[in-house]
Amino acid sequence: xxxxxxxxxxxxxxxxxxxxxxxxxxxxxxxxxxxxxxxxxxxxxxxxxxxxxxxxxxxxxxxxxxxxxxxxxxxxxxxxxxxxxxxxxxxxxxxxxxxxxxxxxxxxxxxxxxxxxxxxxxxxxxxxxxxxxxxxxxxxxxxxxxxxxxxxxxxxxxxxxxxxxxx
Numbered sequence: 001x002x003x004x005x006x007x008x009x010x011x012x013x014x015x016x017x018x019x020x021x022x023x024x025x026x027x028x029x030x031x032x033x034x035x036x037x038x039x040x041x042x043x044x045x046x047x048x049x050x051x052x053x054x055x056x057x058x059x060x061x062x063x064x065x066x067x068x069x070x071x072x073x074x075x076x077x078x079x080x081x082x083x084x085x086x087x088x089x090x091x092x093x094x095x096x097x098x099x100x101x102x103x104x105x106x107x108x109x110x111x112x113x114x115x116x117x118x119x120x121x122x123x124x125x126x127x128x129x130x131x132x133x134x135x136x137x138x139x140x141x142x143x144x145x146x147x148x149x150x151x152x153x154x155x156x157x158x159x160x161x162x163x164x165x166x167x
Contacts, residue, residue: 082137
């Protein structure tokens with residue numbers, strides 16, 4: 001009964017304005033929930049950047065660049081993984097003598113957990129194919145990444161990590 005009284009006292013312009021505000025808010029909320037997700041990190045391959053059970057905010061996108069941290073479907077492992085993009089299409093990636101090189105330039109990787117991660121088997125020399133990306137974990141000694149299974153399709157990217165939720 002009170003609701004009817006409120007509507008009787010509103011003029012049509014106010015009612016239309018309120019309905020429009022509600023509709024726009026609803027559409028924005030649905031859009032936000034479609035593009036922004038809140039998954040949890042599983043494993044320590046990105047330590048110390050992201051630890052096991054960290055809650056992260058992810059933007060749904062297929063467009064990623066070098067140094068972006070992404071969630072990507074990894075067919076060889078049959079699961080989604082969190083990794084850092086080291087190379088994009090056309091990049092020449094080399095791993096030798098314990099260092100990563102992109103297009104002949106040695107990368108300074110302050111985010112890598114252990115600087116002495118190199119193993120004699122970790123020798124890579126690849127040009128990233130069109131539509132693919134080369135990914136590595138920050139915790140190189142425990143990470144299953146492009147050193148093991150090669151490049152992955154960029155279309156398999158679920159999203160780019162924006163930040164960690166700290167509660």
